[in-house]
Amino acid sequence: MFEYKNKTDEEVVSYVQSEYQEFYFVIVDRYKDKLSRYVGSMTKDEVKTRDIVQETFIKAFINLRGFDKNKKFSSWIYRIAHNEAINTLKKNYREIPFEEDFDIKSEEDIVLDFEKKEISKKLDKCINDMPLIYRESLVLYFIEEKSYEEISDIIRIPMGTVATRINRAKILMKKICQKN
Numbered sequence: 001m002f003e004y005k006n007k008t009d010e011e012v013v014s015y016v017q018s019e020y021q022e023f024y025f026v027i028v029d030r031y032k033d034k035l036s037r038y039v040g041s042m043t044k045d046e047v048k049t050r051d052i053v054q055e056t057f058i059k060a061f062i063n064l065r066g067f068d069k070n071k072k073f074s075s076w077i078y079r080i081a082h083n084e085a086i087n088t089l090k091k092n093y094r095e096i097p098f099e100e101d102f103d104i105k106s107e108e109d110i111v112l113d114f115e116k117k118e119i120s121k122k123l124d125k126c127i128n129d130m131p132l133i134y135r136e137s138l139v140l141y142f143i144e145e146k147s148y149e150e151i152s153d154i155i156r157i158p159m160g161t162v163a164t165r166i167n168r169a170k171i172l173m174k175k176i177c178q179k180n
Helices: 009-018 021-043 046-062 075-090 110-128 132-143 148-155 161-180
Strands: none
Touching: 009 021, 009 075, 021 046, 021 075, 021 132, 075 132, 075 148, 110 132, 110 148, 110 161, 132 148, 132 161, 148 161
16 A cells, blocks of 8 residues: 655655556645635636636646656646636636625634634735736745745746745735735
8 A cells, every 4th residue: 555645746646657546636635725725816716716726637637647757746736727727817807706705603702703804805905906927926935835946937937037026026015005
C-alpha cells in the first residue's frame, strides 16, 4: 500500500504517473480548497469557481504525463487554474454575479462574529476593487503563501515584475481601504 501522507506532491504525481491513477484523489484533496480560494478571488462567483477548479483537475489529470518532475507541482496546477479562470473571465466578462448569503450561524458571541464578517467584507471589497493584475499577485503571495518564483511560474511574468506588482498592490490596497 502506498503511504501518501508523508510524500511530496511530486512523489505522489510520480506514483500516479507510473501505475496507480486512483491515487489522484490525493492531489485533488490537497489542492481543492487552495485552488477554490485562489480562483474564487478572481471570479467572485461560487458556481464558476467550482466549475473552473473541476476543469483544472480534469486538465491536470489528462496532462499529468507532461508534468516536469524537476519543477514544483503546485506552480504547475496553479498555472492551469489561472489559465482556466482567465479564459472564463474573458468569456463571461459582461455577466453580473448573483450573490447569495443565507449562511446563518447561531453562536454565543454574535457581536464578535459580526465584527469578523465586517472586517472580512471590507478586505474583500478592497481586494475586489483592485485591478486583476495586482489582485492575483496579492492573493497568491499573502493568501496562498506562494513565493515570488512560484508566482512567476503561475502568472508567467518575470520575478522582478512579481515584486513590483506586489509592492504596488500593497500601496493600492492601502489607498483603497482608506477610501472605503
